[in-house]
Amino acid sequence: MSGGVDATAEATIGIASAVRAGRCKAEAVVERSLARIERMDGAINAMTAVLGDRARSRARALDARIARGEDPGPLAGVPFAVKNLFDIEGVVTLAGSRINRDDPPAARDAPSIAALEAAGAVLVGAAGMGEYAYDFTGRNAHDGVVRNPLDPDRLAGGSSSGSAAAVAAGMVPFALGTDTNGSIRVPASLCGLFGLKPTFGRLGRDGVFPFVESLDHVGPLARSAADLAVIHDALQTAASVDRSHSGRPVEPVTPALGDDTPLRVGLAGGYAVDRAGSEARRAAETVADALGAFGRVDLDGAGEARAAAFVITAAAGGALHLDRLRRRAGDFDEEVRGRLIAGALVPAAWVARAERVRRAFAERMATVFERVDLLVAPATPCPAPLIDQPTIEVGGEPVPVRANLGVLTQPFSAIGLPVACVPVHPGDGGMPVGVQIVGPLWREDLVLAAAHRLELWGVATVPSLAASAAAPGMRS
Amino acid sequence: MSMTTDLDADAWLDASAAVLGLTVRPEDRDAVLANLRILAGMAATLETAEIDDRSQSATVFRP
Numbered sequence: 001m002s003g004g005v006d007a008t009a010e011a012t013i014g015i016a017s018a019v020r021a022g023r024c025k026a027e028a029v030v031e032r033s034l035a036r037i038e039r040m041d042g043a044i045n046a047m048t049a050v051l052g053d054r055a056r057s058r059a060r061a062l063d064a065r066i067a068r069g070e071d072p073g074p075l076a077g078v079p080f081a082v083k084n085l086f087d088i089e090g091v092v093t094l095a096g097s098r099i100n101r102d103d104p105p106a107a108r109d110a111p112s113i114a115a116l117e118a119a120g121a122v123l124v125g126a127a128g129m130g131e132y133a134y135d136f137t138g139r140n141a142h143d144g145v146v147r148n149p150l151d152p153d154r155l156a157g158g159s160s161s162g163s164a165a166a167v168a169a170g171m172v173p174f175a176l177g178t179d180t181n182g183s184i185r186v187p188a189s190l191c192g193l194f195g196l197k198p199t200f201g202r203l204g205r206d207g208v209f210p211f212v213e214s215l216d217h218v219g220p221l222a223r224s225a226a227d228l229a230v231i232h233d234a235l236q237t238a239a240s241v242d243r244s245h246s247g248r249p250v251e252p253v254t255p256a257l258g259d260d261t262p263l264r265v266g267l268a269g270g271y272a273v274d275r276a277g278s279e280a281r282r283a284a285e286t287v288a289d290a291l292g293a294f295g296r297v298d299l300d301g302a303g304e305a306r307a308a309a310f311v312i313t314a315a316a317g318g319a320l321h322l323d324r325l326r327r328r329a330g331d332f333d334e335e336v337r338g339r340l341i342a343g344a345l346v347p348a349a350w351v352a353r354a355e356r357v358r359r360a361f362a363e364r365m366a367t368v369f370e371r372v373d374l375l376v377a378p379a380t381p382c383p384a385p386l387i388d389q390p391t392i393e394v395g396g397e398p399v400p401v402r403a404n405l406g407v408l409t410q411p412f413s414a415i416g417l418p419v420a421c422v423p424v425h426p427g428d429g430g431m432p433v434g435v436q437i438v439g440p441l442w443r444e445d446l447v448l449a450a451a452h453r454l455e456l457w458g459v460a461t462v463p464s465l466a467a468s469a470a471a472p473g474m475r476s
Numbered sequence: 477m478s479m480t481t482d483l484d485a486d487a488w489l490d491a492s493a494a495v496l497g498l499t500v501r502p503e504d505r506d507a508v509l510a511n512l513r514i515l516a517g518m519a520a521t522l523e524t525a526e527i528d529d530r531s532q533s534a535t536v537f538r539p
Binding site: 362403 | 489492499500501504506507508510515518522523524531532533534535
């Protein structure tokens, strides 16, 4: 495993298995990750900080533990990156901004980083993102655009843009992102990865720079559904200082991956069909057919729920950043500034109504999940747009890219449902597009089991790095 | 007139920004106005939702 890249060397479980079995050293795995970042990131721009000394030190300590016969954990030696709104000890938490560069370095790691490292993973860097997470594109005026490793002329998606690009480029086998309205699922879709947005309240968010308290989720992006499961299990805690944490006991999902219990699957219709282009619709239909979907399920109220999430997000973001908008408006990213200022001016009556509309949609969807185990829906209206493309087509109308790539993800995060995003390739060599597997509250086991089946059947896949080496961004 | 028809976004911006002590620079004004109009469209969508006086909010305070 010291030479070229093979399939097991790219993926989280394969690496951990090799390190745990003593077939390779954690230090060698970390060196390979750091070397790939060094070689590729000039073209991709995924990373904003590379932590070589820290990563090497921790990898050596891990190798020493293995040499002593200690259990190194289920993620032994697996390098990972985090979106740069996670606190990393000694590193300034940028949150994609220029303004936060004036903050002192974080005093300690976010608990989610500590949990992953306790499981044996090794943090190698911080990844770029859209400013203050208010973004679906990966464009950033301060750090430059994050390019899609599958085609560097195209968007990586956001706001967890660097996290997705780092995984898609093979710099790290997995990364952490956050998802307020789709910021894990959109870049997973555009970069052809698996991504998990857990149930709201499942994972604590302490040590993570906030955006919208009632919508923010932490979750992983990776190269397989099984990898997502192992990472998700390592992240779960029964308690957190985050008041939005549910306090539920840890409910491991990895044991359920092999469960082949028949599932009642519905294909989201109506809203989801109207706002998806032909490629996204085909991908969702392919997934639904593979899972034996019985038919279409209309998402009554999804448009209203999306509007609710849009208003709540704008108002919360504007309020969070109001003082910075007063003092340092010129230091914001031009593409974000106008959205945040407008959000600060939203009438309270709209926000209050939005919260009631959101609850009504949650109750309506709870009745849907009495009839189905899972829903299938496109993740984005289209595959990755070009970087300088101003609009995409949604419902037959050209609409701004930045605010609308998440039009299909927002209704589900608005009500906190768990969603796995799976990558579907068109078969003609074109760009992949993601499909959402949506489950009822607290059933990450179901969405990941379905994603795992799709992977085993070859319906949703991340091609090996060797197989995708012909793509311009993947040449190294 | 509902809140979201015949929208005077300029008046909205000027009045509410003044209340908040927020100075909107001339070069930012068009972007803010464009976003206010989008938000007004979202609010109009919210107006169509079927909720009543007894509909509960998604925000629940648990002490």
